[in-house]
Amino acid sequence: MVSVGVLGATGAVGQRFVQLLADHPYFDLTVLTASGRSAGKKYRDAVNWRLDVPLPESAGDIIVAETKTECLKNADIVFSALPADLATTIETDCAKAGIGVCSNASSHRMDQDVPLVVPEVNADHLRMIELQRDAGNDGFIVTNPNCSTIMLTVSLAPIRNFHFTDLRVATMQAISGAGFEGIPAMSIFDNVVPYIGNEEEKMERETLKIMGTFDGSEIVNAPFSVSASCNRVPVIDGHTMAVWLDIKEPVENVAKAFQSWRCPIGDLPTLPEKSVDFMVQQDRPQPRLDRMKGKGMTVSVGRLRPGIRYIAMGHNTIRGAAGASILNAELICDRGYI
Known part of the structure; x- marks a missing residue:
């Protein structure tokens, strides 16, 4: 067993x-x-x-x-749910001390030698862990992106070849x-x-890094533009997004790509049976009905229309935060970095 800890364990993501x-x-x-x-x-x-589960x-x-x-x-690995200002120093010190850091914080996401990973x-x-070790760290930092960026990039995985x-x-x-404590009831009700x-800036930057190519020394950003508009709505859990892509392929071909896609990384405990669940119902996905698919780790996709336009939705504190970091750590162990 790998000994692990949680930094910032009393907050919303820490509890997850x-x-x-x-x-x-x-x-x-x-x-x-x-x-x-x-x-x-x-x-x-x-x-x-x-x-809404027992401690x-x-x-x-x-x-x-x-x-x-x-x-x-x-600890062999620590999972960071720290605020960004605290995470910057603590995570760096952990990596220098020989500890693996799987971070949900934004502090190091765009560092040149830190991978921003959606498995x-x-x-x-x-x-890129090898770059950090070549620089003298006995440990490492691996980050997961912003919650909305995770849902977006997972939904893009089946159609990235278009x-x-x-x-x-x-x-x-x-x-x-x-x-x-983030938003008063009187502001959102x-x-x-x-x-x-x-949020918009994070989505635009992070998506290009995640979808980019690692050439052995650095990430070459993906060759497309991203424009995001982010809104807070009175839903407890589950981020929903409308996505537009200038794909010229017939919508039927895109639908087949969603339906036939299989995750390429093998079997891991937190990986759901379907990372992307393509839905044919016109009124789905919906947060209340679909956020707990795959124990909260599935991204649901639906309302695919010519254009190409679709709706994606996933659980923001599981798939978009704690679960994402844990899945990263499982992959790190599976590939022998711990």
């Missing part, structure tokens, strides 16, 4: 990490960290557990440590994406907020 790591076949959850006010408490006493008994008695590198010396799309980018130069996306993002800070 704890839930998904309990009784994991690869990982032994041994370390949970949070701010100084929680340090020294049992996790069950430190956390305001807000998920795992195996995690409840773990004594919370303050988020410092010296508290992590026995179904760019598993080969994990070779030629397109222009990608446009409009998101309808759930409130859980802003964290437990009976409302749509047509702005999420830095």
